[in-house]
Amino acid sequence: ATGIEEHNNYAQDFIGACEDIKRELPHELISGGVSNVSFSFRGNDPVREAIHAVFLYYAIRNGMDMGIVNAGQLAIYDDLPAELRDAVEDVILNRRDDGTERLLDLAEKYRGSKTDEAANAQQAEWRSWDVKKRLEYSLVKGITEFIEQDTEEARQQASRPIEVIEGPLMDGMNVVGDLFGEGKMFLPQVVKSARVMKQAVAYLEPFIEASKEKGSSNGKMVIATVKGDVHDIGKNIVGVVLQCNNYEIVDLGVMVPAEKILRTAREVKAALIGLNGLIPP
Template identity: 70%
Template sequence: MDEGLLDSERAMVEFLNLVAAEPDIARVPVMVDSSKFAVIEAGLKCLQGKGVVNSISMKEGEEKFIADAQKVRRYGAAVVVMAFDEKGQADTLKRKTEICTRAYKILTDIVGFPPQDIIFDPNIFAVATGIEEHENYGVDFIEATRVIKRDLPHVHVSGGVSNLSFSFRGNEPVREAMHSVFLYHAIQAGMDMGIVNAGQLAVYGEIDPELRELCEDVVLNRRKDSTERLVELAEKFKGAAGKTQEKDAAWRDNTVEKRLEYALVNGVTDYVEADVEEARQRSTRPLDVIEGPLMTGMNVVGDLFGTGKMFLPQVVKSARVMKQAVAYLMPFMEADKSERSTAGKILLATVKGDVHDIGKNIVGVVLGCNNFEVIDLGVMTPCAKILEVAKKEKVDLIGLSGLITPSLDEMCFVASELEREGLDTPLLIGGATTSRVHTAVKINPNYRRGQA
């Protein structure tokens, strides 16, 4: 019920009233899911029996957490509690257990919540991304589950299982195997329930032995090269020949543009600086290399990833090639930049409540390469901070980013505050959850002065 253009409360009430009119369906427990607590409460009022709320957290502090929990208890529902506090989502074993323990004490000691009605979600994140910090995500969830079930009596543990395999989007055999392997170990640790498509779940004992072993290497972080080995095997399950293109030197005979494209798509860093230098020598200015062959190659990467022909760890390798190429060009661009005036000053921020910043960071790099001065406020940025810096730095444009649906409401709030403060700085909206329609219908009316 979190579609940006939907009247969520009305839709929730209408749907649950229809459910209540069917006796066979009304007996089934209902999970009420929304990022807006007003929508959740509207749903709870319509339930005939036991409900489950998804979800509450300490993201906005203890006071709101307690208030929401008290309302859930009043309606007699169980509750999913996310491992999320004022600092953001828990992504390590220590943070997961600390936040869940803190929430448990508040719910049982202050709110008087029945512990058997508490369902903790310690956050399942994607593994096999090619990023070292992500390698232990599976182990951390499993171990956090073990600690939670041992130290917090009577509670349940759940999680969104499909997040784990996002790196292999488009390769269902590998994703199904990863889910089965993960659940096999997580259930042994005490996991009670999970969000997973049961119709796309491989039987643990029937998974191809080689695939199962490599999935366990990844999920349990047993080898340094586990991601590379699983990526290589994944190609076989997609019917690819599985040959190692990097060792085939024939691509070196192509034009410099094609060589750079190949290096980006295949994550080959060996010849990047030499090829970038050749391209720079042929270009009018260093930035032309980025806007030309490098961006062309990254567009190919984006198309392949979008159609499921590349996986996230391969995209990470492509990003490393791009980063190395840009780093080589930076001294030349700085020298070129000193000869030209700045194109403007831009403030970028991921809004409060959102910890995602990959897209924002890419935009920042591109703008910086185009001679803009970029002020990046990072993630979880309060509205007051955005206004303060925008005024102090006299920025020419404000860019707001967000990936999750609740960010849409925060963007609307920031826009209204910009209007109230009398600013007229153009506002740029971006992120996976945003759209032209939502921006036009919901955000634009709040900030008439800032139309670009």
């Protein structure tokens, strides 16, 4: 969107090149600088973030493996206002000759204080939603400010504390997973969502422990995040749920080599081994 006609197809050419490279050289990895696509709108962060989100959505779907972009300024594709998303797509995909002019006309609407006012209005609105929807929103947006307050409200409504994890919290993480799988959320945003989930689970753990049924053990299980990976949110959730069902959990933590996992399983006579692995560092 530089206003120079020869530049109009640059983004679409890159997206097409990603598809061609992956088809001809399927094991090659592709990276690209994303901020250059939006440089013409420097000073208008909402429009730049929309351009980044749309460009990444199409580039990733066509084979781009890594984008160089400010991870703290990434919008979620589905959360973009429809008129802004459509205008940006017209520019990125070069769908119409007057795309740049239309985006320029629209850009002023999203500059500065008007966007701040809209964001404040949205925050006031979502805090009035049902607690299950508030938990989902916090997870998708990576908001920790209200997570313990909302988790407690959900616990008060549930028959057992574990139901908060199995219900609204997992429902929210499923939304995050779907958005990530569709290329509408990106890894830095998923990491923020995982931190929110971890905080909610940590809040519930004392209540879950207190509500555990006393009785015979269903057996021991060794769980660990494999060597090469530092992520533990999935492992921690599995551990909490199984503990509630009278399994004795031996948690070895993260970055655990296979030899240690097998040795521990033999030593404690574990009935099960659970392995967690997401993305290597």
